[in-house]
Amino acid sequence: MRKNHCTAIIVAAGQGKRMGTDVPKQYLELQGKPVICHTLQVFQDSELIDDIVIVADRKEISRIQDEIVETYGFRKVIAIAAGGAERYESVMEGLNILKDEPAEGKHYVFIHDGVRMLVDQAILKRAYEAVQETRACVVGMPVKDTIKRADGQQFVYSTLDRSRLWQIQTPQVFEVPLIKEAYRLLMKQPEINVTDDSMVVEAMLKIPVKLVEGTYENIKITTQEDLHLADILMKRREIE
Numbered sequence: 001m002r003k004n005h006c007t008a009i010i011v012a013a014g015q016g017k018r019m020g021t022d023v024p025k026q027y028l029e030l031q032g033k034p035v036i037c038h039t040l041q042v043f044q045d046s047e048l049i050d051d052i053v054i055v056a057d058r059k060e061i062s063r064i065q066d067e068i069v070e071t072y073g074f075r076k077v078i079a080i081a082a083g084g085a086e087r088y089e090s091v092m093e094g095l096n097i098l099k100d101e102p103a104e105g106k107h108y109v110f111i112h113d114g115v116r117m118l119v120d121q122a123i124l125k126r127a128y129e130a131v132q133e134t135r136a137c138v139v140g141m142p143v144k145d146t147i148k149r150a151d152g153q154q155f156v157y158s159t160l161d162r163s164r165l166w167q168i169q170t171p172q173v174f175e176v177p178l179i180k181e182a183y184r185l186l187m188k189q190p191e192i193n194v195t196d197d198s199m200v201v202e203a204m205l206k207i208p209v210k211l212v213e214g215t216y217e218n219i220k221i222t223t224q225e226d227l228h229l230a231d232i233l234m235k236r237r238e239i240e
Contacts, residue, residue: 005107006108007050007051007052007098008043008110008112009052009053009091009094009110009111010055011055011094011112012026012055013056013057013090024057027063028227030227030230031231031234033072034068035227035230036068039115039116042117042119043076043110044075049076052077053078053080053097054077055081055082055091055094056082064080079097088183088194091197095176098176099176100176100180101176106175107175108132108173109176110127110172110173116218116219116220117230118215118233118234119139119170119214120215120218123215124171127139127171127212128173130173130210133210134209135207136178136207136209137172137173137174137210137211138169138170138172139170139214140212140213141214142162142165143167144216145162146159146162147159147162148160166211168196169218174197179200179201181204185204
């Protein structure tokens, strides 16, 4: 029987300015429900995930509780934390809620974007298997396109070897004590620019992070085009 405890932190504190709507993107309707509901449902249905922490804008906490958690019956949600000005501050607020270790086994945390609703159970399983061996892993996929590095005037500076390049997704999964220590150290050096959770581990603890295959469908909703694509992909899944 599995002894390890798994918590999902769903980061949903963003304003979604690139979406160009008055409503934050996590609350936009997709197939009759807010986007974040589709994301939460994946973790609610997972046999691996024991509980969920949502990180939301402070002004939206009551909305999340009433219109999302209670309305749609997300029983695994144990807390809704107030997010910070930056994503890394929001993640830290979520981590502060977690205990380092459960009564038995290890404690792992799956940090996931609230607007990345096309994650699936197979991805969660692969990430769980990897984190047990490596302590830190991130979901992603090898890039398909040729990637070029530009100079300051938008001329090609170099062409990168795409065979070793991955586009990073979420969830990003860690032993809880490890990621909490990494973030604790980061807070002492706020001048360091980090763009995802694995970078915090890499920079603060110098611990290698394992890459785990996701899917190309595991997109993040950032623009209107992404929302339309997500709708198409979800309808295709229903047919399959």
